[in-house]
Amino acid sequence: MSQVRVRIAPSPTGIPHIGNTRTVLFNWLYARKNNGKFVVRIEDTDRKRQVAGAQDKILEILEFLGLLWDEGPEKGGNFSPYVQSERKELYKKYADELIEKGLAYEDEGAIRFKVEKGKTWSWQDLIHGEISFKSDVIEDFVIMKSDGFPTYHLGVVVDDHLMEISDVLRGDEWISSTPKHLMIFDALGWKPPKFGHLPVIVGPDKSKLSKRHGAKSVLDYRDEGYLPEALINFMALLGWSAPPEVARGKTGDKEKELFSLQELTEIFSIDRINTTNPVFNLEKLNWFNKKYLQTLPVKNLKEKIKQFSKKAKTLDDDRLTKIISLVRDRITTLTDFDKYSAIFFEKGKEKAPEKSKVENAKQAIESITDWDEESISQLLDKWIEEKNLQAGDFKNTLRLSVFADNTPPIYQSLAVLSKEEVLKRIQDAL
């Protein structure tokens, strides 16, 4: 069997959103699963729509997710991606060849491919099965623009051939262009790769995900505190599902939904990709992020939180660790840290309980000599017992007078602050 070689072909006309990025993931997984190669080819043939910096952003996304490419021209010891504008002469050569063969012609400075009528072009799509088009519905199309750049149609075909791409996994929106590509492959005497057209992620209104839906890029999600693991897991399960024997779902049993990149590379296969367009669902992404936040080792979590919170950076390690362990189950994204840890820096807005209760709480706190979590809970529990208080009410009084907001378990929360700070806050409530 010949080697699997796949590619992604982003054009630097914007920053890819979740939908485009999922296509990258599937290509990457397919390459890894089959011990193949994954290449990145920047298709920058549209000079007008070019967006400055987009190319770097695209690569930044790949790096963030850990979906790196395996080859490309060497630059400074690293592989850089292939870039079509650097290969400009190539396309012209093949366009000229087609003209010589009488299969293309010049038209106002551009070169058009001549579509032979009365033919049927079909292929066995990796995802949809057989698809065919009659050539009569396709008009002669431009392959070289008058500015000397190839159009997408010529560019992909030439490069997919030259780069020996074995499988093209791209979005469904390319289905109707595929016969054009087949024609060019045929005209140049080349064997086409296999094609698989992935259903595209859509917005709540079922139309293609776009800025209109507020579709964000992976970089935006990263900046909002989403973890790459969560993003990957979420994208993988949009339009693809794990084999039942892996997910292990029997009646009543829960199915496995959490998969690491490593696991995915082992179980990924094209035949489990769906044919329907999945709707983007932020709630589910949030759930994945929470799950990964919960399982991340505290040490790693701490480092990440420091990147997102100025406050966290100023805290000493011990306090930060305590706060993180209290806040960890409550946050959805890394940026939530500040929100949930705010009570440890400043009192909230809830009203203080009646003075007699606060006074009692104050005395209770004052009775504590060793200020650590264990002594705090021991002594306060004892206090409740001795004074014959209602535990819930007493703890609530503490919460309200010290934090004036919702908090994690109160004794642990108190231990984050110093005794002085606690007393000062209680004093304020009197």
Added chain:
RNA sequence: GCCGCUUUCGUCUAGUGGUUAGGACACAGCGUUCUCAACGCUGUAACACCGGUUCGACUCCGGUAAGCGGCACCA
């Protein structure tokens, strides 16, 4: 208009010629509980429609409808 793709709970999905059509998110209730979470349990909720094939179809076939995509010197 022409061409193409698609159709299981609100959403992501599993699944079989004969099932109580399974799981997840979300939602609701309950439990736990000092609040908020987390966690556990329970619940609501789906095979687009019409024909055919078959003893039997959600599953196979045909059609209809609906949705989406393409028909650029954009990718």
